[in-house]
Each structure stands twice: as C-alpha cells, then as structure tokens.
Amino acid sequence: MKKNILITGASGFIGSFLVEEAIQRGYRVFAGVRSSSSRQYLSDPAIRFVETDICNRHNLEEMLLQSAEKYGPFDYIVHTAGLTKTMDHFAYTRVNFGGTQNLVEALQNTRLVPEKFIYISSLASYGPGGSDKKPIDPDAPQHPVTAYGKSKLLAEQFLYRHENFPFLIINPTTVYGPRDKDFFFLIQSIRKGVELYIGNRNQLLSFVHVKDLVNAIMTAMESDLVQTKRIVSDLSNYTAAEMNGTVKKILQQRTLSLVVPAWIADIVAVFSEYAGNLKGTVPVVNRERLKEFKAANWSVDASLTAALGYQPLYGLEEGLRNTIDWYLDNGWLKKQVAGLQTRPS
Numbered sequence: 001m002k003k004n005i006l007i008t009g010a011s012g013f014i015g016s017f018l019v020e021e022a023i024q025r026g027y028r029v030f031a032g033v034r035s036s037s038s039r040q041y042l043s044d045p046a047i048r049f050v051e052t053d054i055c056n057r058h059n060l061e062e063m064l065l066q067s068a069e070k071y072g073p074f075d076y077i078v079h080t081a082g083l084t085k086t087m088d089h090f091a092y093t094r095v096n097f098g099g100t101q102n103l104v105e106a107l108q109n110t111r112l113v114p115e116k117f118i119y120i121s122s123l124a125s126y127g128p129g130g131s132d133k134k135p136i137d138p139d140a141p142q143h144p145v146t147a148y149g150k151s152k153l154l155a156e157q158f159l160y161r162h163e164n165f166p167f168l169i170i171n172p173t174t175v176y177g178p179r180d181k182d183f184f185f186l187i188q189s190i191r192k193g194v195e196l197y198i199g200n201r202n203q204l205l206s207f208v209h210v211k212d213l214v215n216a217i218m219t220a221m222e223s224d225l226v227q228t229k230r231i232v233s234d235l236s237n238y239t240a241a242e243m244n245g246t247v248k249k250i251l252q253q254r255t256l257s258l259v260v261p262a263w264i265a266d267i268v269a270v271f272s273e274y275a276g277n278l279k280g281t282v283p284v285v286n287r288e289r290l291k292e293f294k295a296a297n298w299s300v301d302a303s304l305t306a307a308l309g310y311q312p313l314y315g316l317e318e319g320l321r322n323t324i325d326w327y328l329d330n331g332w333l334k335k336q337v338a339g340l341q342t343r344p345s
C-alpha cells in the first residue's frame with residue numbers, strides 16, 4: 001500500500017518540487033492548495049488536490065476528515081505553505097505561526113496526527129551569525145532580525161511545546177533553482193551588467209539547490225529523526241563575490257561591480273517600497289528584506305546536514321548552470337550571446 005503524504009504550499013517553488021520528489025519515491029501525493037493557487041507546475045495526473053487554506057481552521061478539519069474517510073489518514077505531512085513576501089508584517093505571524101498552529105490543532109482535534117509532520121522553517125529563524133565569521137550555531141539561542149524570521153521561530157517554538165507531536169523542523173538556507181523568481185532577480189541584474197553588493201563583497205552565504213533540498217527533506221522524513229531540527233545547505237559556504245563571480249562566468253558577462261553602503265541601500269529600499277505600493281507589488285528590495293541582505297554572515301556548519309546521509313548533487317556552479325539553463329530554456333532570460341550554452345559540452 002502506498003503511503004499518503006500531504007504537501008501544503010504545493011503550488012509554490014519548493015512545494016512543487018516536493019510533489020515531484022514524493023511521486024518519484026512512490027507516495028500517494030496530496031497537493032495542498034488554495035482555490036486561487038496556480039497549478040502550473042502540478043500537472044502530473046497522479047496528484048490529488050486538497051483545499052488547504054492554513055488560515056481557516058474549520059476548513060482544515062473538514063478537509064482532513066473527508067480525505068481520511070476517502071483515502072485513509074495522511075501518513076506524512078510536509079508543511080511548506082508560508083508567507084515569504086509581504087509589506088504587512090503582522091501577516092507573517094498570522095500565516096507562518098498562526099497557520100502552523102491551525103494545522104497542528106486541526107490534526108489533534110480530528111485525531112489524525114501523522115507519523116511525522118515536517119515543518120519547513122528557514123535559516124532566517126536563527127538570524128545571522130556573528131562577526132567572528134563562525135558558522136551559525138544550531139544550538140545557540142536564535143535571534144531572527146526580520147518579522148519573517150520571527151514568525152518562523154514562533155512556529156518552531158510552538159512545535160517544541162508539543163512533546164507528543166511527531167514534528168521535524170527543516171531550516172533551509174537560501175534555496176535556488178528552476179522556477180525561482182527571487183534568485184532570478186539577481187541573475188537578471190548580472191545579465192544587465194550590474195554586480196551589486198550591499199556593504200561588502202565578503203558577505204558569507206549558504207545555499208541549497210531546490211532538488212537537493214527536497215531530497216534532503218524526504219531523506220530526513222523517512223529517517224528516525226523526530227522532535228528536532230536540521231539546517232540544510234549544499235554543505236559549503238561562499239562569499240558574495242564567489243557567488244556573483246560564478247554567475248558571471250556562466251553567463252560570460254562583464255559587469256560593473258558596485259558596493260553600495262548600507263545607508264544608501266536603505267534609501268533605495270524606501271523608494272522601491274513606494275513604487276511597489278503604487279503598483280500593488282512587494283519589491284524584492286525592501287527595508288525588512290535588507291536586514292537580511294546586509295548581514296555579514298549566513299554561513300552554516302554542514303556536519304549535521306551531512307549526518308542525514310544526504311549527498312547534494314549540486315555544488316553552487318552546477319546548481320547555477322542548471323538554474324540558468326532553465327531560465328534560458330523557458331524564456332525568462334534572453335539568449336543575448338549567440339549560441340550561449342551553459343551546459344558543459
């Protein structure tokens with residue numbers, strides 16, 4: 001018998017890859033979406049859709065009961081739904097913390113607690129590491145610097161208060177890969193010849209390619225790990241200059257390198273928020289986001305991730321090649337250079 005898995009936030013960047021990975025691993029996959037959610041990347045006929053608005057507790061309980069009656073209870077839940085961009089800072093708490101609370105309490109009220117509940121949190125819930133450049137210590141007190149990071153930490157703390165609940169928290173570092181719109185912004189700016197740094201070129205960063213992340217999540221889910229958390233990266237750390245240099249190399253692009261002082265970035269963010277307000281969009285550069293962009297140290301200690309038994313397929317260069325190829329193939333990036341082919345021949 002196939003095991004049932006519910007993936008909330010299935011319409012999103014990470015959620016859509018989780019759905020693909022779960023199908024490949026032989027699960028009966030339920031994609032938790034809202035009626036307004038895009039299904040662009042959820043076309044596999046094996047997918048069953050369930051309405052999962054995590055801000056509506058009553059509907060969640062109904063969905064859980066109806067689905068259990070028809071297909072049996074969910075054996076696993078990967079709770080990926082979350083708010084990553086908004087100018088309404090209270091909304092982060094309402095969705096990321098409140099939505100997690102709703103889902104957990106709905107599972108308890110309906111007595112449909114799964115074998116394991118994976119919560120996709122974020123490295124942002126830790127906040128950046130210190131100026132000593134030591135990696136973020138997963139056991140040290142967490143100090144998120146943004147409303148987003150704080151809402152993810154609240155959800156983690158809520159789970160830790162439930163001693164008998166079989167949760168596992170995954171804290172991905174910056175995730176990139178095909179379909180991702182945030183990283184696209186950075187790649188597009190290098191394509192336009194601008195290599196941007198905020199504060200300095202030696203900011204320490206950590207990344208994970210989305211396909212490696214979903215593999216790590218499923219590996220952790222199928223392991224004995226429970227009531228604990230794991231940071232997931234590609235097992236390396238990079239400087240901002242190394243990351244930009246890799247994109248330049250792949251795109252064969254010459255750039256103008258600009259190191260913008262933090263106070264100028266703040267002014268730019270105010271203007272971009274104003275423009276976003278007029279257009280009704282959330283700008284990539286906003287004052288809240290800048291708090292993370294400005295932090296000097298997002299390096300992580302990969303030893304606990306490696307202990308999961310997960311081996312990433314993508315280092316940063318291979319991962320970026322794969323991502324840029326997808327942007328080119330899907331028309332997000334124009335092939336400016338005649339015959340530009342990033343795949344090694």
Ligand SMILES: NC(=O)c1ccc[n+]([C@@H]2O[C@H](COP(=O)([O-])OP(=O)(O)OC[C@H]3O[C@@H](n4cnc5c(N)ncnc54)[C@H](OP(=O)(O)O)[C@@H]3O)[C@@H](O)[C@H]2O)c1
Nearest residue numbers: 009011012013014037053054080081082121122172174175
């Ligand atoms: N991308 C990263 O670099 C990164 C790094 C660390 C952690 N994370 C975490 O990973 C998760 C997924 O991130 P992502 O990059 O895939 O973001 P995304 O593309 O914006 O996807 C977010 C998903 O959450 C759903 N969602 C939002 N509010 C909801 C609600 N009230 N009820 C039900 N579903 C709701 C969205 O549904 P709609 O399509 O209907 O809006 C969408 O499916 C988030 O929890 C995020 O905090 C992401």
